[in-house]
Amino acid sequence: MATYACRSREEIRTEFKKQIARYEELKHENLNLDMSRGKPSKLQLDAVSDILTILTNADECLLDGNDTRNYGDLSGLPCAREYWADVLGCKPEETFVGGNSSLALMHDVIARAYTHGLKDSPRPWCKEERIKFLCPSPGYDRHFRITESFGFELITVPMTPDGPDMDIVEELVQDPDVKGIWCVPKFSNPQGYSYSSETVHRFARLKPEAPDFVIMWDNAYCVHEFDGTFEPFEDIISLCAEAGRSNMAYEFASTSKITFPGAGISVMASSKENIDYMTKLISIQCISYDKLNQLRHVRYLKDKEHTLEIMRRHAQIMAPKFEMCLKILRREVTDKGIAHWHHPKGGYFICVAAMPCTAKRTLELCQQAGVKLTEAGATYPYGVDPHDSMIRIAPSYPPIEELEKAMNVFCTCLKLAALEKYMGKTLEQVIGE
Amino acid sequence: MATYACRSREEIRTEFKKQIARYEELKHENLNLDMSRGKPSKLQLDAVSDILTILTNADECLLDGNDTRNYGDLSGLPCAREYWADVLGCKPEETFVGGNSSLALMHDVIARAYTHGLKDSPRPWCKEERIKFLCPSPGYDRHFRITESFGFELITVPMTPDGPDMDIVEELVQDPDVKGIWCVPKFSNPQGYSYSSETVHRFARLKPEAPDFVIMWDNAYCVHEFDGTFEPFEDIISLCAEAGRSNMAYEFASTSKITFPGAGISVMASSKENIDYMTKLISIQCISYDKLNQLRHVRYLKDKEHTLEIMRRHAQIMAPKFEMCLKILRREVTDKGIAHWHHPKGGYFICVAAMPCTAKRTLELCQQAGVKLTEAGATYPYGVDPHDSMIRIAPSYPPIEELEKAMNVFCTCLKLAALEKYMGKTLEQVIGE
Numbered sequence: 001m002a003t004y005a006c007r008s009r010e011e012i013r014t015e016f017k018k019q020i021a022r023y024e025e026l027k028h029e030n031l032n033l034d035m036s037r038g039k040p041s042k043l044q045l046d047a048v049s050d051i052l053t054i055l056t057n058a059d060e061c062l063l064d065g066n067d068t069r070n071y072g073d074l075s076g077l078p079c080a081r082e083y084w085a086d087v088l089g090c091k092p093e094e095t096f097v098g099g100n101s102s103l104a105l106m107h108d109v110i111a112r113a114y115t116h117g118l119k120d121s122p123r124p125w126c127k128e129e130r131i132k133f134l135c136p137s138p139g140y141d142r143h144f145r146i147t148e149s150f151g152f153e154l155i156t157v158p159m160t161p162d163g164p165d166m167d168i169v170e171e172l173v174q175d176p177d178v179k180g181i182w183c184v185p186k187f188s189n190p191q192g193y194s195y196s197s198e199t200v201h202r203f204a205r206l207k208p209e210a211p212d213f214v215i216m217w218d219n220a221y222c223v224h225e226f227d228g229t230f231e232p233f234e235d236i237i238s239l240c241a242e243a244g245r246s247n248m249a250y251e252f253a254s255t256s257k258i259t260f261p262g263a264g265i266s267v268m269a270s271s272k273e274n275i276d277y278m279t280k281l282i283s284i285q286c287i288s289y290d291k292l293n294q295l296r297h298v299r300y301l302k303d304k305e306h307t308l309e310i311m312r313r314h315a316q317i318m319a320p321k322f323e324m325c326l327k328i329l330r331r332e333v334t335d336k337g338i339a340h341w342h343h344p345k346g347g348y349f350i351c352v353a354a355m356p357c358t359a360k361r362t363l364e365l366c367q368q369a370g371v372k373l374t375e376a377g378a379t380y381p382y383g384v385d386p387h388d389s390m391i392r393i394a395p396s397y398p399p400i401e402e403l404e405k406a407m408n409v410f411c412t413c414l415k416l417a418a419l420e421k422y423m424g425k426t427l428e429q430v431i432g433e
Numbered sequence: 434m435a436t437y438a439c440r441s442r443e444e445i446r447t448e449f450k451k452q453i454a455r456y457e458e459l460k461h462e463n464l465n466l467d468m469s470r471g472k473p474s475k476l477q478l479d480a481v482s483d484i485l486t487i488l489t490n491a492d493e494c495l496l497d498g499n500d501t502r503n504y505g506d507l508s509g510l511p512c513a514r515e516y517w518a519d520v521l522g523c524k525p526e527e528t529f530v531g532g533n534s535s536l537a538l539m540h541d542v543i544a545r546a547y548t549h550g551l552k553d554s555p556r557p558w559c560k561e562e563r564i565k566f567l568c569p570s571p572g573y574d575r576h577f578r579i580t581e582s583f584g585f586e587l588i589t590v591p592m593t594p595d596g597p598d599m600d601i602v603e604e605l606v607q608d609p610d611v612k613g614i615w616c617v618p619k620f621s622n623p624q625g626y627s628y629s630s631e632t633v634h635r636f637a638r639l640k641p642e643a644p645d646f647v648i649m650w651d652n653a654y655c656v657h658e659f660d661g662t663f664e665p666f667e668d669i670i671s672l673c674a675e676a677g678r679s680n681m682a683y684e685f686a687s688t689s690k691i692t693f694p695g696a697g698i699s700v701m702a703s704s705k706e707n708i709d710y711m712t713k714l715i716s717i718q719c720i721s722y723d724k725l726n727q728l729r730h731v732r733y734l735k736d737k738e739h740t741l742e743i744m745r746r747h748a749q750i751m752a753p754k755f756e757m758c759l760k761i762l763r764r765e766v767t768d769k770g771i772a773h774w775h776h777p778k779g780g781y782f783i784c785v786a787a788m789p790c791t792a793k794r795t796l797e798l799c800q801q802a803g804v805k806l807t808e809a810g811a812t813y814p815y816g817v818d819p820h821d822s823m824i825r826i827a828p829s830y831p832p833i834e835e836l837e838k839a840m841n842v843f844c845t846c847l848k849l850a851a852l853e854k855y856m857g858k859t860l861e862q863v864i865g866e
Contacts, residue, residue: 039504042500049490053489053490055485057482057486060485070695099532100722100723101719101722107717111544114548115544115547115548115583126548142720145717146717146718149714149717150548262501262723263502263724263725284578284582285534285579286534286537287695288534291696292696293723
């Protein structure tokens, strides 16, 4: 079949009626399905629940004469710092192992920049007249919301399959008000792009005007392949040091999608100077993080190699779900010319670029049929997608049977929203005719 | 024997030489003892390590159809909020259950007041010209350091056995720059005083000029009796509401000294309006706290009644240590008239008020004999005790045999520092004679 754009008005009307009939059918199923957030499924959590028995008596809590049950080791258990250094490819002294939330570590870096300033800040950011922050988009809504919450001006930077458009980034950082950028370098949220080696190196070689410009390098999906073998990534910390700006990057990761989302451990990595600086500020906030949980994780995950083995358990559950989504998208949408998407090999999302001005409407129709997706616009600063086009699908949480239903609903709604544009009439108007 | 003050110069010299000899003896033991921080001992941690086996399989993590291993319930598991409401005497919706650190919850309330303002703030505190904060002293160094870190002016308020001097507090809060006060209402750190009912009610009835004045009510030792039965305390949240200023108090507590210091759970309690306001701000920072650990704690501690039972295990270990310290203090120091102290029935400290101008010197002498105590001055704003008198002893961590040695060193040093004052000569000068 030809794309919608090439069809006659009569053919469009026929197709519209067909899709309406299909939509009515799906609505009658009274679905209640959620593809809105990147949550692991119960099966995935069950697959790693043997971590619950890894630490069950007092003796196991002692480590090199240290009692992990007691206060101490604010920057993390030495073995936990070694673990993360192994995973991220940096040095243990360049890591700070935190609690269950890497988002909290990111938030607190920005909060401290605001209240106290970063290592190389001339003054706390709250004393600056204006702060601008770069947001490669589509991106992660929670990143953008942190910098929005502190009143920074968010500047959209276009994403490419190789990462943020570096020509634009290099130009924007000439502005001294531009203080940082959010990055998800591997399996980016939501498109699933991994930054090219050139992009990573251009980041490390950035020469921003602001001396305290910060690269917020959220390596959330660093070992999260579900299709194919592990794709190595470069160590941004040492690359920045080599380029002469060692304090420019803060990297983040967690086990939220390796073990348990609410009960994992997190890490912040940066130059030793930055880690020392931050540790001093964090010592005002906290005596120590949950070292028992750090120990539990190190004993369970062991090292990068073994972590990758555990990630294959997740991949076995995730891969069929992504395949199912992509298969239905291909079958239902490809030949219509109304959307395109990247086929990710890891991460948690598929990002569908719908026909401009149809994303919100698609989601509205989905909602009416009992299928919840991430709010349209959420992947852009201030929640506004200028083209009303990007839709984030999170296939991980629902069981595969439900996912299939949800994707059928989604594709039907995507088509309906496009058909409304081509017809210049709403669904309701056509039904009323 | 008469107090030092009543002795003749010759008697003082004789006593000095006797104490010097004792000190030299003790120094030869090459001790390395730590009474500096309120850390539970290994015995205490062992006594509650059965919590490690309370949650060992996947099914146990499911709760009313909710999977505690996954994201969600930012303000805490409902059962954890009920648990804390039971312990603190407030309502579940007035609680927010956090991670392992109540200090972090306190820090973040102050940080958010600074960056965003509290519920009733006319503007964020970083936009105020000056912020003053009341610090009942001696008090907890980590409290004072938080408010110091944000550049507030710390104002010392004298402590009495009934709590902070409320006449002074009531006067100081007339100043609109005075934005809050730190409190440890039960078994105060370091003196072990519990606020009288009158003090608590005067706090609730405070009418500060600043509309966003905040009472930071750190109920750290709310169930921490080691001597005698549980002493009930009043609910500051409802008292403030009754007095017409429901948003004035934030209460804090944790299981750091009930289960494990690094791996417990914490709570913040306040008006529902405050909790809703804070939860919204916290949702920018964190997706959810470690609910597995919350569940682990609720299953283990059950309720207030059972928690008090578990606290009796701690009491059995703590009581003999405090008795030992107080016995040695009585035996060595009482009749010398050079120090006084309160006999606490709970909490983690004994606070010795030494002869003015001798605290630092006492600790210096202790250090030279291998005994570490909390830094002199630490219990005052900016780390400066105006009388150089207060010394905090933390008897919980060392085994009792070590504690006995450490207390003998401490008492000897306390006497030496006083004798130096009475002689007008240092230890070294007398040895050199």
